[in-house]
Amino acid sequence: MKKLEDIPNQNIFEVPDGYFDLLPHQIMERVQRKKSFFELPALKLSLRYALPVLILFLGLAYFLTPTTHHRPEEMLSTISTEHLIAYLNETDISLNDLLEVANLDDTDADSLNLKIQLKSLSEDFSGTEVKNELENEL
């Protein structure tokens, strides 16, 4: 086995002539360039004042610009009831499905029941009979 100690400890790498005389200048140039860019008076001023103004402006623009996204309720209100009914009739959605997602409270349920009763009464009775039935109900 070849031993490491048999090999003279020697640096085989070289540099171009005068390299170490130039390197500090190159480094200092880069340091100065970086520094001077951030120390430009115009840039300093713009960073100090323009940046907060820009952020404020963007913030105001965000809050004041009317949003193009509408809420589902707003979008639905633009569609006529006839179209909605026609759509629901054509789909596979059952009444039970609708009731499940409708999230009705007790008052809504009572009012819905009343409407259903009214509708069935109006189909079975004349105007006077409906009125009498309603009076009894309420």
Added chain:
Amino acid sequence: MEDKELLQKIRNPETRNYGFNMLVREYQKRVYWLVRKMVIDHDDANDLTQDIFIKVHKAIDNFREDSQLFTWIYRIATNECLSYLNKKKRRFFLPIEDVGQQLVSKLDTAAHISGDDIQKKLQKALLELPDKQRLVFNLKYFEEMPYEEMSKVTKTSVGALKASFHHAIKKIENFLSND
């Protein structure tokens, strides 16, 4: 110029540039040779050495003097070297062996490399080692840095460094006798 004096000059805005220029002149060779042995190519070593001193300039105000200035600069240099080599592997999506192969071919083709066959063979054997182990070997063998100082630079225990160095020697000697 003593490190204390250098730091005083750097911390004084009036003499900051002069002080930093002195720091570069003081440490440039040691940093460059450390980097050069890790990246092999002169142009890469030149870029990396400049980047290291730019980092030193940026961070010098945070240097708390709880270690020697030289140790602190070496720590930045070794971290930069290792992350440069890691980035190189990731950038080219190359397996470790291929990046090692690139460095080996640079040993034969790049400018500013002298040395006889056995010296080049030693460098090729070094390129078989993982980067961190190669760094440890270079610091100990070429720079003759004491383990205690290496421990501060690499933030690794003295025991682990000793084991890594002896393991590296074994691998190198195996490579030299098989090749």
